[in-house]
Amino acid sequence: MSQEVFVTMALNAWNGQLKRATGTFESLTDEQLMQEVAPGRNRAVYLMGHLIATHDALLTLLRLGGRLHPELDEIFITHPDNVNTKMPGAQELRQYWQEVHNKLAEHFKALTPAQWLERHNAMTDEDWVKEPHRNRMSVLIGRTNHIAYHLGQLVLIKK
């Protein structure tokens, strides 16, 4: 039972931050998405693509299946924000946001506490035996903090 409590807590934290981020992006117009969070810093649209790409990568990192949008990594992870980069339009990104998070929600609902404690893909079985706290759940906790980090920046966009 207490294992389930821990999983519930971690998923509540993920869902809570994700809900706030979703609400923030929904509250921004397509024009506001093109604003920088602070002078010379990332635009909201870049942070949106960055979170989509990072979360899409969870599908393979957590060994849940194939990715939906690996093409986003080059634009939103490998390279910094640049107004000259050709990127998907706002409507397309809003759709990807839903797709990727719906797919993740499906998988997360199906994982048992024991499966949450299994190693992630960037780790060997051998390392995992020595460091059992480096597992799917620890990746989720890290990604939850990653949302919060960028959410703190997103709320600086002037409406």
Next chain:
Amino acid sequence: MSQEVFVTMALNAWNGQLKRATGTFESLTDEQLMQEVAPGRNRAVYLMGHLIATHDALLTLLRLGGRLHPELDEIFITHPDNVNTKMPGAQELRQYWQEVHNKLAEHFKALTPAQWLERHNAMTDEDWVKEPHRNRMSVLIGRTNHIAYHLGQLVLIKK
């Protein structure tokens, strides 16, 4: 054993975010602490006081003992940032930062997994039976995301 793995993960996340925040504040000069993270937004010094006050309040919220600096709430939680507010100096805040986090680290080390799952102070025993995932650990997870949120803003300070 697996309960300990969950506690280790949550504490690793807290310690990781706290270490990044500590490093960021240490990297800022006292002058830079007076800069706003974005035009018209909070100054770094306010975020520092805000995190100290929030974490000091964990001492009572997690039922670990008395607070060290309850006087900070009025300045850094109740009221928004204001250049006319009289606040402790940078050196004083840097010292409070260490004090509060050393005290919390002591307590956190001593808590067993079962104690992490006990209710926090803002909750009745009755509610906790119905919602066992609202416990000390869930508060810690929330506060870890809270550090990440403000850290995302702090890194916008120009050096």
